Amino acid sequence: MYYSTQYSSPVGSITLASDGQNLVGLWLEGQKYFGGPVTEEMTEKCDLPVLDTTKDWLDKYFTGQNPAISDLPLAPNGGAFRKAVWDILCEIPYGKYITYGEIAKIVASRTNKASMSSQAVGGAVGHNPISIIIPCHRVVGANGSLTGYAGGIDKKIKLLEHEGVDMSKFFTPTRGTAL
Template sequence: MYYSTTYSSPMGTITLACDDGGNNIVGLWTEGQKYHGDTIPDAMTENNHMPVFHTAKKWLDRYFAGEKPDISELPLAPIGGEFRQGVWSILREIPYGEVMTYGSIAKKMAEKMGKESMSSQAVGGAVGHNPISIIIPCHRVVGSNGSLTGFAGGVQIKIRLLELEGVDLTGMFVPKKGTAL
């Protein structure tokens, strides 16, 4: 069994999910987000009293207040295969207020896997299916040409999160066509 609760944020309603024991956050999705809840193998039961939710909401309060809470303060257990886990691990390393390209992540994944190269598209799929958005900062990933595409929560929320973190968006742009626009 998995539990859920909601959190009212400047980006809209957020759904949080935790595991059966209430020990780990396993999901965070914005309202209307693509792939909302798709990594959770069972139904989620609303429970607003799980201590891990209280901790996560305090973390989110600080984040949206412009503070820089550390990811390590939260017990996270995203559900996914080995490749996705590897990509999500790299996302956790992107510093607050900075961005990384899909190509850079692909290069890091290739190194981790002992391969010469890795598809940026494969990385993009893993980034897009990140089940703990915002906390595991998939919004900090951009195209090598400055394209602000590929955020399952929508490009406008991605821009607002990057602005909140003080990212210089000069030279970045919203593509005319692409995913998650």
């Protein structure tokens, strides 16, 4: 059984989802892949401890603090490759960013492969079911493109600005499949 609640944030309404013990989802309103791997109906539950803890974490984040990801019991549902990518996302420091290609090199190194596809990494990043907390907004294209945020590029920009990232190095793509 899955439970959900809503959280009002500076980037819009957020749906939080839990299996009762762990956080399994955090989706922005209108996010691509909303609900992700949670295929069962979610029951609204506003007083679940893990969801209250997550709201507190988000309150700290949105007031400019840098709460630790490890403070939350996360249980994103996905295959080994996606989980490996999501683990790397959790290592990106607050206010910093990384490219899809850099993540591909890290995954290749950790899995003893000669190389890894940046596009495959992009797919895993895009299917991250716990946005913001698993900070997929901190991933950019090698050329400075702000492509590929399932929650919307406008929200990616707001999150990066909120964290104090120098946005002068980046641009919003005008065409492509990852808008």
